[in-house]
Amino acid sequence: MKSGVTMRDIADKLGISVVTVSKALSDKEGVGEELKRKIKELASEMGYRMNVMAKAMKEGYTYNIGIIVAERFTGVSPSFYQQFHQHIVKSLEEYRYSAILHILSAQDEEQFVMPWIYQEKKVDGFIILGHIHKSYIEMLHQADTPVVFLDFYTDQERMDTVITDNFYAMYEMTNYLINCGHRKIAFVGNLYSTSSIQDRFLGYYKSLLEHNLKLDERYIINDRDERGRFIDIQLPDEMPTAFVCNCDQVAYELMIVLKANGYKIPDDCSVVGFDNDIFSTLCEPKLTTVEVNMPEMARVAAKFMIKKVTNKSSSFGRVLIKGKIIRRESVKKL
Amino acid sequence: MKSGVTMRDIADKLGISVVTVSKALSDKEGVGEELKRKIKELASEMGYRMNVMAKAMKEGYTYNIGIIVAERFTGVSPSFYQQFHQHIVKSLEEYRYSAILHILSAQDEEQFVMPWIYQEKKVDGFIILGHIHKSYIEMLHQADTPVVFLDFYTDQERMDTVITDNFYAMYEMTNYLINCGHRKIAFVGNLYSTSSIQDRFLGYYKSLLEHNLKLDERYIINDRDERGRFIDIQLPDEMPTAFVCNCDQVAYELMIVLKANGYKIPDDCSVVGFDNDIFSTLCEPKLTTVEVNMPEMARVAAKFMIKKVTNKSSSFGRVLIKGKIIRRESVKKL
DNA sequence: CTGAAAGCGCTTACAG
């Protein structure tokens, strides 16, 4: 299994030209069936491997996509986005594209430093995973390179983004609770923290509106400070029968507080989460939650990316992917 | 910020040759200071970006390294290896190398299918993350491409690998327990499951030997079946004063069993783990454990990789990186 | 100090 084999070598051995070898190997027309067969056979016999870079240079593509994720999401606790990255790799593979991960440092983000893989023309475009600064996005749009966002959006124009339908999922989840007979339902999450939490809250609110239930301010419970750090959860004076938490980890923390105060779950109160991450199965009882459809989101983002690479002017806007309610044991039918 | 700018454009505008531009931009000698300055200035003004692929093709490098991880490690629960991948990206960056993640499917692994990024010559070598089949490794070695292993080793020859010093870390941890006055110390883990568990067990055993403590078979407690699935942990009839667990998750499970049987931690028995992962802080009390030095391991693996790319004949063998004991609240001084 | 020539390994028109 030598490496140095080129089309030249194959051509020479067969006494033909590289043009013919090139055509045969990529199944282009203009080569006799018999000759084509011979070429392919010899190629595999000699352990020929196509040098895609050479092809790429001729065509002007790199067949690489940069995946950008902000450093702050890559801390000690393995995040959500690492899972996403893997799904993107899988999806890009189907187009024979590779993914190159680029971790955007806080410094580069603030000082508007373009990723070096852009500077070196190593990628045909970027998929941005999660939140990054608005002005950095602005700069990205200025540069002539296709960009698709995943799991994040802003009100900026020309933004192609694939996101979970947070709003609809929480709307459905709250409907489910109401169908189970709950009427006093609290929401746990800081409404001013992230866009996701806001959308989830709004879905919860829509469900209340639709069922003529009043939004009670005392039932909006804070879970984190402005900087996103979790704070101790304060239970309301008058207890609701169900808690809608903006994520599984908060639901997990809430359950600890509830138990510490002598409440039984789901007998005294029901709890639901969002994300279907490790915390949802670490709880006792296991948590009813919403699963984000990562494979589908990655697939769509990859598809958009490839289309934008091929046709720079194509645009898709804001695409919502539905989540799925996972029913476990943390909800009681009243 | 246009993209199409090449050295040709810069040269034409200055009425000089591309050769001179090339030399100036890569700081090679043979260009006057004044001209060099001018060239660099114009380059940045025109928004020139080096086409590394062209350079790469000339030199015969791709400046990409493939990171291979078996599909079974990429399941639902975000694994250890995703963290590793990020550290490798960071380390390779310092050599201006990019990482391309390749998830090796079970099928490809069994049928000895080389990664398509190898077939397409997109990478200069591979870093293998975690366990893969011996015969696949054999094939990898047959192919003329540099390979470095990370967090995994076998007895195969010519294997360059960077691993945690499981043996030494568990030896130190057991010493620590003994220094705290413990004499009856159990080990929790299936000795026939993974190489890591074996090494950790052996470190524990060495510490016992050194302190003239007998290895008691009843104190080797199984935690998983042959297929690696966790089983219910059986406490021994006569209780030890401390448990050395092969990983944090098992320590976490053990704590649940201990508490269910009315034992207080660390008052009735101490527990230690390994990995310093999420389970170590989810426990109550928080777990004393061993932290793997991922950044350092990634750094060394990257360094080896680059050296092997530059000089195919270089080899490093089996390199051990020390772990670090993280002391928390799960151990009591007797 | 500066540049014309050749080449990295392919592909795309264009002839024959």
Add this chain to the structure above:
DNA sequence: CTGAAAGCGCTTACAG
């Protein structure tokens, strides 16, 4: 059906 020519954007000897 087959191939000579030109070119993708660089760099590496080698001349001047």
